[in-house]
Amino acid sequence: MPELTDVAVVGTGVVGLAVAVELLHRGVHVTLVGPRTGAHRGQGTRAAGAMLSTFSELEPHHDAARAGIEKAERLAAHDAYPAWLERIGAMGGQKVEAPAGTWVLAPAGRRFSLEPIAEAARAAGHQVEEHEASSIPGLRAPASSAGALWLPTEARVDSAALMEDLSRAVEQHPRATWISQPAAAVGAGTVSCTGGETVRARDVVLAAGCGIPALLPDRGHPVGVPPILAGRGVSARLNAPAMELEHVVRTPNAAFACGTHLVPRTDGTLYLGGTNRLTLDADPDQPPGLDEVAVLATDSAALMDPRLAAATLQDARTGLRPYTLDHLPLVGRTGEPSILLATATYRCGVLLAPRLAELVADEITTPGSLDTHPYRALRPMPAPGIDDVLAQGAARGLLEHLLQTGGHLSLSQQAEFAAFTSLALRALLGEDSKAGAAMRRLWDRAPVIEAVPSLFALARRLEALR
Template identity: 35%
Template sequence: MPSHGYDVIVVGNGAIGGAIAVELSRRGHAVARVGKSDRPLAASSAAGAMLGSFGEVTRHTLRSKYGRIKLESDIRASSMWPTWDRILSETSGQVDSLYAASGTVVLLNTIGTGTVDTGNFQAIRAALDEYRHSYEEVDPDSLDWYSPDPLSRSLQAILIPGEHAIDASRLLTRLDLAFNAVGGAVIDDDAAEVTTVGGKCTGVRLESGTELEAHSVIIAAGARSSTLLETLPELRRRIPPLVSGYGVSALVETADGAVPKHVLRTPNRAFACGLHCVPRADGTLYLGGTNVINERPRAHATIRDLSFLLECSVNQLHSKMPMAGVAAVQVGNRPVTADGFPLLGPVGLEGLFMATGTYRDGLHQSPLIAEYLADLIESKSSKFDALLGDFAPERAPLAASDRGDVVNRATEELLAAGFETDWNVKPEWPELIEQHARQTYTRRAAELHPAFTPPPELLAKLTPSIERQLIDYYEAWS
């Protein structure tokens, strides 16, 4: 080990931090990976691990430059997963593949609204056509295992045979094994702050008080990443603030042991990623579909969110799900930035990098991000610069759409959330709620900044603390 400590310290041991640490170690660097071994609050630990590009498309994705970059990054990452799976298997000494599901079926069911659900379903199909990616129409009634309540039946469905899923827990274990096999140093502690000397990043101080030194530090700590910059306030205010997209998932054992062979999911809806179920290699079934913006990561599921997830699964996936056993309840915290796009690359301090803010794409894009960050560490450039270069952390807000569009989207998603939760309102109330919501969101946006507008999820969930962070960030770029 070099006398100075390490070549690189990677803060974070989720899918992204783990992938970066393995990639750098494989290239011959002395790497320390910092993070508690039980990964509290991490998004990766509770992820469905769908390796989906087109399943995440919405009716707004391809309307902006950055939305297209997001899709094209997902597509590029998808092409890297077979090689990444092989590398992790060979490096860790594990012979089996990480893949747990073959293909994804996107369901358009009777839940939600035509604007959001039908609109996003049609957008997925249009994107598949535009990018000439294979898919096929399928009869929902012909799908194995799928047996929803009649009132939640699917109207249409498409099978995307190239969009698979893996087992997130097995991925994290394999990343640990691979990192150990290539000589990486595992630090079972959390980082408290970045240390600096003379305008240069020199390492990190751990919560235990120990200081680690390195030539470079990569912050890949998910939703908690920005807290490491609290001792660098002028730098921090020029980087989009991070909040948590808290989600609840459940692992269940079906009563008869049967699970679907494909991923089953709805389009993104109601500020979330759509209801989905993913078969696991051990025979359990992963259920997910919630996303709630919070100022700070949550450690425990609320009864409300867990109840909502399980009820949706019973109604929309399999009416006999109440007989399934709940093997585990999981909580993850997705890192969501103030403009909705990731923070990837060098920060305005020599030797400091970030790899976070990936929202729902982090695990899927982890092999791509790992190679990109490793390239930047070694040569300050990468073949992926044209694809990911716009996401440098120190930046003005990236706008995917204008303010009016953001307000409309927030209003539409709010109404979709109401219908998804089966609200019981008189026919005239949705129109009144829509008018009030649009006025409220328009006023909120104007109070934040004359031009900059956060994405719909943040606009709809503003708290005094989030509002202060946004105003401070916007002022830094005004």
């Protein structure tokens, strides 16, 4: 029988490694399960721009309760980050830098998207400056741009360097064991690996993102794991010698997706990201699609700098971002007390990693610590109805999604489109027909605002089959 370890951590993305490092720091014996080397296909961390978006992920339509939780937790992560990087460097022998400064560029007609970002930064005592888009150093923003914010305290890290530093910190620690095989199944206090090895542990922390449901019996329903959805993002590394950016430049979050963003890398390349697509059957081995790369190319040149059209593509990869129906992370014990979650960070995994690690380590060392925390895994999470999602601006978001790269409708036409879309979605989801049944199946699996573009596309495919 395998020897009993204190905690088994399943998953070698940024959250899993951060949890392992935090537990080791607290004197706990840890067995980490997951690949150390290889392509890490589909892993959100290694496809991420690694922006530490304390404020710039906030959106005008976020409800006050959710926005309040997100601001508080992101600020806690922001405040912990410098000491966290110092600790990782001391454990692994090298410190990762976090260059500060982010520009948020508002495309034409979207100056309103800057307001919640600026308001949150000022309320937290952080500096924020309003500028014309032409003030962004190194960027030739379109003349139609609506304005820009300078956030001097919002930083970035190099995700590859951070992952290597975290990995070394775990590998070199005397209380750590690393089984470099994927997990195949998880039970109460046990982890079965694909190579046949079994790990026994007092507690098991699942930090494997979108892969978690497949590791549990009946996709986690018996132990109360809520649905974990996947947002598929594609990123690219560019060679753009005509452009010299010192800081992150991004647009505010677009409809159903993160904003288009450029992140300068230490090797002289530019990281480009900005896509997000709901995927119901997350396949980590699926490579970037041509249309996804085309969206990046078109949006970046149209919304940020036309010179990007002449950039050359060095490589592209996909990342699967885990998220929940209420869009908040999952941390802590499930209905099986020996199984804990640390996941569902959506687009803020690199920023929130030290915060989730602290929370889950608190729960392991002091059971019950997360009983009232808004991230607790067993919190009530009713599925939103279509009216709830429409109230979040889904219909107008769909219009924004369709017109993002330069289309235009008058204000009255926009209002008419939004009203028609709302009525059509309600009618189709209630229709007693094959089309209505297909729409409901999709909606039942993912009743979230990100499903609206998929519903829109499904209607066209259904019509083509008639």
